[in-house]
Amino acid sequence: MDSVAVEKEKGFAEGEHVVLRPVLEDDLRELAQLMAENPYEHEPTPWTYQRLKKKFEDKDQPGLWERENKVYSVVRKSGGLIGFLKEAAERGDMYWCILHLGESLPDRDALGLDLVATYLAYQQRWGKPRRISFDLLLIEEQKVQWLEGAGFERELVFERSVLYRGEPVAVGYYTWIADWALARRAERVLAPGEDRLRGRE
């Protein structure tokens, strides 16, 4: 390979191995496959290129980049789409996400750890996130490790929630909550005389 010709990917967030950036039209075919491959999606699956392209070309909110729902392409720094991260924002400081990296990637663990850490750092650098939560199937052990490695904790589990390879499996919610938000929650709920709902708990 001609090293001079390799153009590094640029994006909103750069980690050690990966870059997160908005979806480009050229990503769509591979992205549809990656989305269909992901065992847990919020929307009906499988995704098809045609359905995704139609969404990408939406007149009001094109580019899979809506006001509250955004899709990031995950690419290697050296180039090449390897996954995606979907983010649904709520009230400007809470984010509901799913993520996926190609199952056949030989260095998937290193990329996954880097992806989660990079996304968290990106959110903290440019905003003030209160909570970030990822949904996944508990059988996706690699993803669980990536999230736990970045400080996410298992918050909620729904057993027997999704059919996967013919078996009912559990969905887990892994969450990161900002220290300041946890501290404020304790203060606000427990401060004596502060709230008229106190005592109903």
Add this chain to the structure above:
Amino acid sequence: MHVVWTGERVRLRPVASAAEYTETDNQLMELPNDYWGPHWRPLDERQQEYEGTGVIDPGWYSIYAIERLDTGELIGLEEHGPIRPGRLRTWLGTHLLGPHQRQGFGIEAKQLMLCALFENYPLELVYAITTSNHRPSRRGLERSGFYLEGRKRGMWIADGLRVDEVFYAITREQWEQLPIRKLVKRGAALSAASTGASDG
């Protein structure tokens, strides 16, 4: 599948008209809820919703009228979330008008909805969400057979306070043990003329 489910005190049935839907919904949304806060949706949006599906749309969400058996009054709305291929769970929610709250009507409405869901769809689990400080709702869910599944910390702001969202769930096996299964009547009662019964 049936769309009318009758227990000992209430019946779930399809909402009869756009007017019935919007009027009931207006009454439910009129005052800010102490726990969930104010909620409003434009009238046009709700009318279109009714005209499109009769607000029974398993792929998106469905809403049934809750009717008292002793008075025949419509006392609230019972709803459930989407039923999707491969997804073995959905949610339900109960909205009762003020004068009919805390008398047990919501408990039976939930249990009738569970019958409709578990008898007709390949679900393994039904869940419901409330706020951690909403004791009447939590008590109602527990008396309906739900157990506390977990919570999302600091998820909701209620009256200036950040409170947890709590998740309650019931599995198919747990629902199978509920007494409502022996009491529930499925389908609408037909009129005397329809059944060929004579008046005299």
